[in-house]
Amino acid sequence: MRVLIIEDDVEAAAFIVKGFREAGHAPSYAADGETGLDYALSDEYDVLVVDRMLPKRDGLSIISELRSAGNQTPALILSALGEVDDRVAGLRAGGDDYLPKPYAFSELLARVEVLARRQTPGEAQTTYRVGDLELDRLSHSVKRGGDTIPLQPREFRLLEFLMKNAGQVVTRTMLLEKVWDYHFDPQTNVIDVHISRLRAKIDKGQQVPLIQTVRGAGYVLRETA
């Protein structure tokens, strides 16, 4: 996966570049807004990671410029401004995700990987299938190995999100955002408990556990460990 990182803090950028490289991706790096826009226009990337405040040209204007040029590369905005309305402004400018600083690298990586996947076709699937687990979005039913598993509405949405991003690590904050539409950081382990409930329904008594915990990052739903 090709990632363009536009970030003026050299140390932070080096850390991100190293992290992406270690995760098996191909990161490129620009230190100011204009260089970043040049790179983004002249090359193909899977995801852009754009700092909001940059020298020469600010992050939001890079994204709106790209969008008006017809470039739809998914973009994640990094910002020291972490309030809901900053997020709304970022998304309105054409950003696809928003991560307030300070963040954990695992969070950034998970979000970027999910963004990269979003481009691939099959977005509007009506059923998801992972191993012998099957989720039907139209009939709101979940089956594993042919047995229907009754789920609460929220559990259904949680599983739906995990299955939609099957094979991708999703973080707790991503789950809170996408499933509950809240952007704060819950202090207690509320998400973990929800996951363990879902896991009890999906994986209990099964040979292959599908919902796996990724230490220090979040969860992933996949067939193999």
Next chain:
Amino acid sequence: MSSAKPLRLFRTTAFKLAAGYLVVFGLFAAGLVGYLVFETSSVLVRDADRRLTLEARRLGQHYQRGGINGLYAAMEDSAVRAGNRLYALSTPGGDVLVSNIGRLPEGVWSEPGLARFGYDQIGPGGSLRESRAIVRVFELPEGFRVIIGLDIGQADTIRGAVRRAAMVSLVTLIALGLLGWLYVNRRVLRRLDGISATTGRIIDGRLSERIAIMGTGDEFDRLGEQLNVMLDRLERSMDRLKEVSDNIAHDLRTPLTRMRNTMEDALRQPPNNDVDRQALEKSLEEADRLMATFQALLTIARVEAGGRRHTLEATELGSVITDVMELYEPVAEDAGVALTADLPKEPVRAIVNRELVGLALANLIDNALKYGASEGSEIKLALSSSRHAAMLSVSDHGPGIPLADRERVRDRFVRLDKSRTAEGSGLGLALVDAVAAFHDGTLELADAEPGLMVRISLPLGHDKAGATQERGDD
């Protein structure tokens, strides 16, 4: 200081006021005196005129009955007993036949009519005395001329006396005014100097100083009382600020110290992958905790700054409660705590920021789970509304918060001693307070008998400037 004092006296408002009043009052008094003098003399002149008319009529009757000889006899008779009356009669040739006037100014005879002039009065023993008179000069058909007059030296004396009295009282008035002003000014300045001295000491850092109240209930006492109330407030918030900074120092220093100790300890030992990794993991955990604390502080600051950073939208509050409750339900169940909601049948809509209200509720449930709930107890969420406000509350049956601490716990980093060792940043209630204030609402801590009830009141029909009905569709 003392050499500057007289100058300062003239610069005071009291001086300017007093000087202004003195000028106005002086002018008024001078006017009054002038009018008095004028009225006195005009009364005397009018009286003289009336008496002269009567005398002229009396002499006229003598003239009609006895001709010039009758007039001559009457005048001579009158002139002898004259008192302060003046009589003179002259022939057409100008020879004076009768006169009790010592010396007349030139030309009086030649102009008939009313005249006023200075003359010499014949005093006892034939001595002459300067005086003033008002006279009437008549010319008879035969060419004889008659002067009848009244001495008005007395009127002049009265007028002079009035004028002198007025001058004396004017001077006295000014002198007394000046004295009174000096007295008032000294008093006022002393009170003001007292206030200045106190504020000076407060500026020097003695915040517990207060302005002395004299108990007279005057405007200085009222000002002093107001200032003292203000100082009480300031002192209280300074104390709180100090407590908050102490707490910040403690709450941020503790994880930093732990982190540093962990790293230092790992470095001191011979390289060992397992030990190093463990140290790193522990340090990362501490760093995350620090980050969370900073994030919470930042959020409070942002919410408190308020303004247009947060969009408002019409929100059904019941759904916010069920959403957050549903989020916490599994955690509560694991802790053996029943999470229940008491919602009204009718939806309650308010213009709020859903995210912030949700965050506040989450914090309250979190607090209740940490400090208020125990196995088998209940946390109750409730929503109710009146015409003007919606009330959201979270109650537990825990130990509650003593009345004395209920104000304090809203502050940043304030944790009651028994909970200081427990998990948590001590920022929860401060954040909830900020969220309530952001919506022009209030946060109230009450007794749930037993336990703690935290109630947020949000005004309905909110119309905050800059409110938009938009939200990102993320």
